[in-house]
Amino acid sequence: MALPRHLKNGLTPLEIEFLAENEMIEIAAAIDTKRNLELLGGEVASLKPLQVNKVPLWMAITLKKKQKCNIVVPQWMTIESLQKSLKEEQEQDRFSALPYHYMETAQLLLENACDDIPSADAVRTLLKDLREARQSKARQGVAALGLAYLQMDNIGLMEINEIRPFFTKAFYEIQKLRPTVNANEIYGGTQEAYGGRFNGSASVGSSVPETSRFNASQSSRN
Amino acid sequence: MEDYYGIDSILSEDQLKAGSRIDIPFWMAREIVDHPEGTVPMDIETPEFFGPKVRNGLRANAAMVDLPKLCPSFFRFGTHFLQLIDDPALARVLEEAFKSRLQMTMDHTQSGGTSNSTDYLNRLDETERELYKAGLESSASVHQWNQQSFGRIRSANEVILKRKLGA
Numbered sequence: 001m002a003l004p005r006h007l008k009n010g011l012t013p014l015e016i017e018f019l020a021e022n023e024m025i026e027i028a029a030a031i032d033t034k035r036n037l038e039l040l041g042g043e044v045a046s047l048k049p050l051q052v053n054k055v056p057l058w059m060a061i062t063l064k065k066k067q068k069c070n071i072v073v074p075q076w077m078t079i080e081s082l083q084k085s086l087k088e089e090q091e092q093d094r095f096s097a098l099p100y101h102y103m104e105t106a107q108l109l110l111e112n113a114c115d116d117i118p119s120a121d122a123v124r125t126l127l128k129d130l131r132e133a134r135q136s137k138a139r140q141g142v143a144a145l146g147l148a149y150l151q152m153d154n155i156g157l158m159e160i161n162e163i164r165p166f167f168t169k170a171f172y173e174i175q176k177l178r179p180t181v182n183a184n185e186i187y188g189g190t191q192e193a194y195g196g197r198f199n200g201s202a203s204v205g206s207s208v209p210e211t212s213r214f215n216a217s218q219s220s221r222n
Numbered sequence: 223m224e225d226y227y228g229i230d231s232i233l234s235e236d237q238l239k240a241g242s243r244i245d246i247p248f249w250m251a252r253e254i255v256d257h258p259e260g261t262v263p264m265d266i267e268t269p270e271f272f273g274p275k276v277r278n279g280l281r282a283n284a285a286m287v288d289l290p291k292l293c294p295s296f297f298r299f300g301t302h303f304l305q306l307i308d309d310p311a312l313a314r315v316l317e318e319a320f321k322s323r324l325q326m327t328m329d330h331t332q333s334g335g336t337s338n339s340t341d342y343l344n345r346l347d348e349t350e351r352e353l354y355k356a357g358l359e360s361s362a363s364v365h366q367w368n369q370q371s372f373g374r375i376r377s378a379n380e381v382i383l384k385r386k387l388g389a
Contacts, residue, residue, distance in 0.1 A: 145321065161364075163360070166353060173297065177320055
């Protein structure tokens with residue numbers, strides 16, 4: 001394909017941000033729309049002042065810019081919750097449970113609705129620490145590369161998109177470096193022998209939505 | 223007349239004696255091995271850069287081995303070579319080395335090409351360099367997004383330049 005290289009490997013950060021804008025978020029509206037809002041993507045219940053309304057993030061930001069609402073900070077983005085997540089991140093091998101679009105949502109909120117976030121600077125710092133902790137965890141996933149697949153539960157879309165080009169390429173190269181595996185597969189297999197060695201620090205049991213799993217299925221060269 | 227391009231005839235013109243050693247290009251070795259008649263009896267020697275010295279070096283500290291000095295496309299050649307020769311020990315050494323170097327490479331993609339990584343980058347072979355580029359690009363784009371330096375409408379560089387020049 002004649003696409004430039006940075007577009008070949010999945011989505012760009014801006015595209016991901018666009019996807020994240022479809023997530024629902026709670027706002028305290030300052031206007032009364034009187035009726036439900038019919039949009040292409042579905043209906044949004046009518047906005048009423050003095051009560052919590054659920055709207056897509058993009059609408060919340062648009063209203064916020066016109067000063068027609070206040071955005072209610074999501075539970076996971078409060079200081080206490082972030083501190084908990086950070087602690088979990090540092091103590092456990094697995095990724096802590098954050099929303100699939102946490103980076104994008106946080107970025108958009110911090111940029112557009114800074115005044116609605118209590119102690120926004122602390123939130124910003126915590127998010128940065130979280131991101132760094134998670135990045136180093138993703139890096140450890142490299143060590144587990146090369147087997148059937150690599151499971152990283154709870155990883156965000158932005159994060160997975162960031163490591164995808166590197167990981168898929170590396171995975172492919174490792175596959176090429178082991179001709180013996182392919183030979184074994186032909187003769188009915190030492191699957192367990194290879195499956196058993198898979199013990200990535202990034203791998204944990206699955207209780208997460210399918211979308212947040214990173215499965216690079218084994219490429220067959222036969 | 224004999225087939226001019228036939229491998230057998232080329233080799234016979236060299237008048238090889240049994241037991242003599244010659245350097246031939248890898249592709250030729252592969253052609254000879256895969257030859258449908260399989261008439262040329264020969265052993266393929268393992269090149270020096272896959273020899274015990276390098277293997278030990280890779281086992282000891284894979285990140286310090288200067289691969290381009292040994293062979294610019296070390297791992298790529300390794301995969302080809304392993305298809306020709308059955309050497310599980312070599313396969314294992316290469317795979318382990320590749321993996322341990324991979325982690326270093328990824329670290330460097332995230333530190334964003336600072337000066338102390340050039341030393342390391344010079345030791346990467348072609349495959350790893352491609353990987354490094356891919357990783358660097360994607361982490362740079364996320365970084366850029368984080369800094370909000372794109373997504374904004376700005377004057378084109380040419381316009382700014384023109385303004386500076388006072389035209």
